[in-house]
Amino acid sequence: MLIVADENIPLLDAFFADMGDIRRVSGRHMSRKDVRDADVLLVRSVTRVDRDLLAGSRVKFVGTATIGTDHIDQQWLADNGIGFSAAPGCNANSVVEYVLAVLSLHAERCGFANGNELSVGVVGAGNVGSRLAEKLQRLGFKVLLCDPPRAEAEGDQGPEFVSLEQALQCDVVTLHTPLTDQGRHPTHHLIGEKQLAPLNAGQLLINSGRGEVIDTEALKARLKQDDAPLVALDVWENEPAIDPELVGLVWLATPHIAGYSLEGKVRGTEMIYQALSKHLGLPVRKKAGQFLPEPPLSKLTFTSTADEQKALRTALRVCYDPRADDVQLRLAMNGDAGERAEAFDGLRKNYPVRRECSSLKVQLKGAGRSMQESFKAVGFKLKL
Numbered sequence: 123m124l125i126v127a128d129e130n131i132p133l134l135d136a137f138f139a140d141m142g143d144i145r146r147v148s149g150r151h152m153s154r155k156d157v158r159d160a161d162v163l164l165v166r167s168v169t170r171v172d173r174d175l176l177a178g179s180r181v182k183f184v185g186t187a188t189i190g191t192d193h194i195d196q197q198w199l200a201d202n203g204i205g206f207s208a209a210p211g212c213n214a215n216s217v218v219e220y221v222l223a224v225l226s227l228h229a230e231r232c233g234f235a236n237g238n239e240l241s242v243g244v245v246g247a248g249n250v251g252s253r254l255a256e257k258l259q260r261l262g263f264k265v266l267l268c269d270p271p272r273a274e275a276e277g278d279q280g281p282e283f284v285s286l287e288q289a290l291q292c293d294v295v296t297l298h299t300p301l302t303d304q305g306r307h308p309t310h311h312l313i314g315e316k317q318l319a320p321l322n323a324g325q326l327l328i329n330s331g332r333g334e335v336i337d338t339e340a341l342k343a344r345l346k347q348d349d350a351p352l353v354a355l356d357v358w359e360n361e362p363a364i365d366p367e368l369v370g371l372v373w374l375a376t377p378h379i380a381g382y383s384l385e386g387k388v389r390g391t392e393m394i395y396q397a398l399s400k401h402l403g404l405p406v407r408k409k410a411g412q413f414l415p416e417p418p419l420s421k422l423t424f425t426s427t428a429d430e431q432k433a434l435r436t437a438l439r440v441c442y443d444p445r446a447d448d449v450q451l452r453l454a455m456n457g458d459a460g461e462r463a464e465a466f467d468g469l470r471k472n473y474p475v476r477r478e479c480s481s482l483k484v485q486l487k488g489a490g491r492s493m494q495e496s497f498k499a500v501g502f503k504l505k506l
């Protein structure tokens with residue numbers, strides 16, 4: 123069996139070597155020729171999987187080690203009897219930690235002793251949005267959920283949902299929808315001139331869903347006005363050829379790495395391994411946990427003199443500080459268009475190992491219940 127796989131999928135050998143031969147190719151530049159003789163195709167989000175790529179090949183199963191599926195023509199796969207699996211939720215926790223880290227920087231920048239005075243509008247309350255909302259609520263933030271498809275499907279049975287207009291009135295608005303251009307609630311350019319107009323300089327807009335959910339031209343125009351909101355973007359229209367002017371206009375700019383914790387990436391590989399095993403009728407023998415190394419930093423101790431909010435921010439930033447990615451992306455915007463696109467992908471390919479908060483045991487000497495609960499809400503393990 124020949125498995126053609128994006129070279130950026132971690133642990134390919136560990137999970138798949140005993141199932142067949144593996145051919146590693148560039149996900150961004152994968153061609154018909156690369157996949158013609160493949161039985162199985164494993165991708166990440168940068169490969170468009172459709173008729174153009176697969177017609178005439180013998181591929182019988184496609185797996186994407188990502189949450190997003192907008193790069194896959196699932197209808198064409200189904201029509202052609204090709205099995206498919208994504209990795210729903212695989213890196214949701216990583217995205218949640220990215221948002222928490224951005225919020226902590228924002229709260230500090232605004233001079234809030236305690237960031238949880240802010241209201242947060244979560245647009246898209248699926249795996250990422252609902253996990254984020256749950257953590258924020260435990261931390262004391264006021265959270266409003268906007269998810270019209272869920273509101274329609276769940277009615278009175280679900281949580282309370284608000285309209286997009288209401289969500290856009292929150293101090294922070296964070297986007298977690300898939301990219302869709304069909305159906306009753308398409309998200310392509312969901313945020314355009316009309317939605318950006320009422321935002322003010324006291325608000326923060328975060329996008330770690332897909333770049334095309336915001337209209338770049340409308341956002342650039344809004345950011346050039348005096349009362350523009352603060353914006354943190356992890357995802358961009360037209361990746362990897364992103365707009366350098368937009369990078370210059372936003373507060374925090376990261377190269378689509380919100381989901382790039384080691385745990386999230388390895389879980390993505392594990393989930394497509396499980397799906398392929400099921401497709402082939404093979405037993406599932408491997409687990410992500412067996413391949414996760416001991417983190418370089420495994421314990422952190424705060425003494426009884428530590429201030430709760432400062433300690434929480436410190437611990438969060440020990441695990442992840444988006445400012446490092448922001449600096450790298452801004453540096454990558456030098457050069458011509460081709461060099462910039464290559465640099466964007468280079469940052470993602472060579473991304474440093476980032477561990478989730480759950481990899482860190484935190485000891486809180488003499489801490490009260492509230493401090494312990496805050497650390498647990500973020501996801502740290504407490505060392506008693």
Ligand SMILES: NC(=O)C1=CN([C@@H]2O[C@H](COP(=O)(O)OP(=O)(O)OC[C@H]3O[C@@H](n4cnc5c(N)ncnc54)[C@H](O)[C@@H]3O)[C@@H](O)[C@H]2O)C=CC1
Nearest residue numbers: 189190246247248249250269271299300307330331380381
């Ligand atoms: N920046 C990054 O590294 C990553 C980005 N993502 C992106 O985040 C997206 C969301 O991930 P999950 O929460 O796991 O997906 P999910 O499928 O679990 O949830 C998406 C939610 O968005 C809702 N939704 C759909 N259309 C909407 C609309 N017009 N307005 C408001 N809500 C709408 C859906 O009803 C659903 O509840 C993915 O589709 C992917 O594109 C995912 C992982 C990493």
Ligand SMILES: O=C(O)C(=O)[C@H](O)COP(=O)(O)O
Nearest residue numbers: 166167168188189190381382
């Ligand atoms: O899971 C998703 O959806 C994502 O956006 C991934 O984190 C993107 O990673 P790559 O596929 O671009 O490596």
